[in-house]
Amino acid sequence: xxxxxxxxxxxxxxxxxxxxxxxxxxxxxxxxxxxxxxxxxxxxxxxxxxxxxxxxxxxxxxxxxxxxxxxxxxxxxxxxxxxxxxxxxxxxxxxxxxxxxxxxxxxxxxxxxxxxxxxxxxxxxxxxxxxxxxxxxxxxxxxxxxxxxxxxxxxxxxxxxxxxxxxxxxxxxxxxxxxxxxxxxxxxxxxxxxxxxxxxxxxxxxxxxxxxxxxxxxxxxxxxxxxxxxxxxxxxxxxxxxxxxxxxxxxxxxxxxxxxxxxxxxxxxxxxxxxxxxxxxxxxxxxxxxxxxxxxxxxxxxxxxxxxxxxxxxxxxxxxxxxxxxxxxxxxxxxxxxxxxxxxxxxxxxxxxxxxxxxxxxxxxxxxxxxxxxxxxxxxxxxxxxxxxxxxxxxxxxxxxxxxxxxxxxxxxxxxxxxxxxxxxxxxxxxxxxxxxxxxxxxxxxxxxxxxxxxxxxxxxxxxxxxxxxxxxxxxxxxxxxxxxxxxxxxxxxxxxxxxxxxxxxxxxxxxxx
Ligand code: ADP
Numbered sequence: 072x073x074x075x076x077x078x079x080x081x082x083x084x085x086x087x088x089x090x091x092x093x094x095x096x097x098x099x100x101x102x103x104x105x106x107x108x109x110x111x112x113x114x115x116x117x118x119x120x121x122x123x124x125x126x127x128x129x130x131x132x133x134x135x136x137x138x139x140x141x142x143x144x145x146x147x148x149x150x151x152x153x154x155x156x157x158x159x160x161x162x163x164x165x166x167x168x169x170x171x172x173x174x175x176x177x178x179x180x181x182x183x184x185x186x187x188x189x190x191x192x193x194x195x196x197x198x199x200x201x202x203x204x205x206x207x208x209x210x211x212x213x214x215x216x217x218x219x220x221x222x223x224x225x226x227x228x229x230x231x232x233x234x235x236x237x238x239x240x241x242x243x244x245x246x247x248x249x250x251x252x253x254x255x256x257x258x259x260x261x262x263x264x265x266x267x268x269x270x271x272x273x274x275x276x277x278x279x280x281x282x283x284x285x286x287x288x289x290x291x292x293x294x295x296x297x298x299x300x301x302x303x304x305x306x307x308x309x310x311x312x313x314x315x316x317x318x319x320x321x322x323x324x325x326x327x328x329x330x331x332x333x334x335x336x337x338x339x340x341x342x343x344x345x346x347x348x349x350x351x352x353x354x355x356x357x358x359x360x361x362x363x364x365x366x367x368x369x370x371x372x373x374x375x376x377x378x379x380x381x382x383x384x385x386x387x388x389x390x391x392x393x394x395x396x397x398x399x400x401x402x403x404x405x406x407x408x409x410x411x412x413x414x415x416x417x418x419x420x421x422x423x424x425x426x427x428x429x430x431x432x433x434x435x436x437x438x439x440x441x442x443x444x445x446x447x448x449x450x451x452x453x454x455x456x457x458x459x460x461x462x463x464x465x466x467x468x469x470x471x472x473x474x475x476x477x478x479x480x481x482x483x484x485x486x487x488x489x490x491x492x493x494x495x496x497x498x499x500x501x502x503x504x505x506x507x508x509x510x511x512x513x514x515x516x517x518x519x520x521x522x523x524x525x526x527x528x529x530x531x532x533x534x535x536x537x538x539x540x541x542x543x544x545x546x547x548x549x550x551x552x553x554x555x556x557x558x559x560x561x562x563x564x565x566x567x568x569x570x571x572x573x574x575x576x577x578x579x580x581x582x583x584x585x
Contacts, residue, residue: 093291142243176255177197177252197225317329364407406536427460428468433501450476453491467548468544518538
């Protein structure tokens with residue numbers, strides 16, 4: 072499921088301006104807060120450490136002075152007495168730190184003893200490593216006061232405290248011995264103060280980021296709510312509810328947007344109404360003209376039949392005129408009936424009579440048309456040995472297939488036509504292929520335009536409306552009729568009718584040219 076969550080998150084990111092505004096505000100403010108906090112902490116830590124170091128150095132200096140005075144007055148050269156003096160000195164320096172333990176002491180020396188072993192006295196069991204090596208070396212090598220930051224830990228304890236170590240060399244004038252005295256001041260108090268500041272900054276920063284996020288959410292909502300409302304109204308408008316208008320309140324940008332939207336909607340509505348009226352008048356006109364022409368045409372047609380049937384008694388020129396008259400009247404009649412069909416589609420008055428239709432059987436019957444055999448055309452059937460049943464209007468499906476076959480016979484010049492039937496869970500498809508003049512990419516789109524013909528000179532009595540009607544028939548079923556082809560190779564028309572609950576988009580047949 073994590074991929075599902077990722078997909079819905081990505082979708083939310085793409086679709087919601089509010090999510091993007093709030094997230095980027097939170098991220099940016101978190102970055103600013105983190106940077107400010109980091110700089111503040113660095114300053115505070117530096118300040119605390121500096122103060123403590125200055126105080127530590129001056130405290131250590133007075134300690135060094137005291138110890139040096141002690142050594143100056145003890146002129147003893149006797150090692151045992153001197154050792155005693157040193158121990159007393161460390162004790163008294165340790166005592167002077169008061170009740171609270173603020174520092175530890177380490178006294179090394181006398182330095183440079185002959186056996187290499189330097190005696191060490193200290194106020195506590197300080198772990199090796201607490202004294203930085205380079206500081207110890209600097210102190211041992213000569214006079215002067217040196218300091219370093221270090222980590223102080225006692226033997227037997229796992230606690231490690233930050234510390235500042237100050238060291239200086241002492242000299243006993245009596246014996247000429249040198250000593251290294253180190254003060255290790257704990258920085259734990261400063262560390263605690265710093266932790267406190269860090270916690271306060273963290274909590275404050277988090278609260279601030281959340282607050283800024285909340286403010287961004289509120290502000291973006293204020294701006295986006297009217298935009299969302301406008302979107303919903305525009306959607307309803309687009310789906311045909313032309314009365315939809317936005318509510319205008321106040322004079323701000325949103326109010327002005329609503330006013331402009333309403334003006335646009337009103338102007339579009341009046342244009343659409345005007346065009347609808349115009350188109351209704353046109354449809355009515357076409358339908359009325361076709362109806363009105365029908366009756367006189369039938370009479371003229373019947374008269375022409377009479378003339379045509381007695382053409383044997385006419386001189387050749389008149390007989391030819393009689394043939395022409397009949398052919399053109401036939402064409403006129405089919406044009407009128409096509410126009411009537413189309414005006415019914417345009418008026419939304421075309422109706423479906425649904426029954427289970429076996430496409431395999433429709434294909435077999437259409438292929439049996441004696442006109443095809445007469446024209447010397449062979450029909451190859453594929454997939455018609457199994458039934459492929461779908462709910463459809465058999466009259467319309469049959470009309471489509473016969474039109475496709477007639478077109479292939481009339482226009483392609485091919486003596487072989489292939490019909491293939493296939494089905495899947497979604498739909499049933501039937502393809503009609505020829506191997507003649509073919510169609511170019513542009514032609515295969517335009518063949519469905521009303522009155523369009525590839526080459527008017529090639530037209531053999533067609534009206535240019537056959538495929539337009541076929542496509543309307545297919546659409547009435549929720550299906551599709553598409554054309555493909557390649558000039559000089561042939562063309563292919565595929566009709567797809569969806570099964571109940573299926574979609575014509577998932578057609579069982581794809582074009583050989585696609
Ligand atoms: P028509 O009534 O003229 O047959 P159609 O709409 O059926 O009208 O066809 C439109 C045009 O498409 C035809 O005039 C023809 O030029 C072209 N056409 C249709 N089918 C084919 C085909 N199988 N091969 C080549 N051209 C075709």
